[in-house]
Amino acid sequence: MASYRLYAYLTLVALIFCVAYATDPTQLQDFCVATNDPKNALFVNGLFCKNPMEVKAEDFFAKGLDKPRDTNNRLGSVVTPVDTAQLPGLNTLGISIARLDFAPYGVVAPHTHPRATEVLTVLEGTVYVGFVTSNPPVNGANNKLFAKVLNKGDVFVFPQGLIHFELNVGKTPAVAMSALSSQNPGRVTIADAVFGSKSPISVDILSNAFQLDANIIRSIQLKFSTSS
Known part of the structure; x- marks a missing residue:
């Protein structure tokens, strides 16, 4: 009887795992309209894979994130991404990174990453960061802001899809590095998208x-x- 129960339990676990892995792949772009004509196909949900026999070490390598960026723009900030466009070896691995440069009082305007959670680490300067929760289920309740002033070495996480921002509150330039849980996180800058x-x-x-x-x-x- 005990062996029968163990067999039934293992069968149930196997079925659960089969169901869990039988889901659709994570969306890697805003939309992917189906076509029955391969000649009209531009890309798959992600990128086509290079022949493994032709892969080189350079496919997994990128450089230049140590270089300061020009922040002379209306926001006083620059975001330098490293995703599959700059580092092809990231394809299918579900991660990417970005460097954030801030002029004094420069801001990365409120935005969302529809396909990624972001972990930000401050390398230089003092940065005020925060995110706002999605609409609460209770009518009349407010969206809640979680915010913190970060110094060198501090880390903060922005949950996937939530509106967030970064502001250099110091009198000197600031630098941060972000890790994101998608090879193509996407970015929706709220003001630009709306107006x-x-x-x-x-x-x-x-x-x-x-x-x-x-x-x-x-x-x-x-x-x-x-x-x-």
């Missing part, structure tokens, strides 16, 4: 959503449509 989309979102929708006068919305959209 700078092509074609633009209806002024009526935005003025109601933000409770602002329509002329103010048009002025903001103009700034984002003309900014680089």
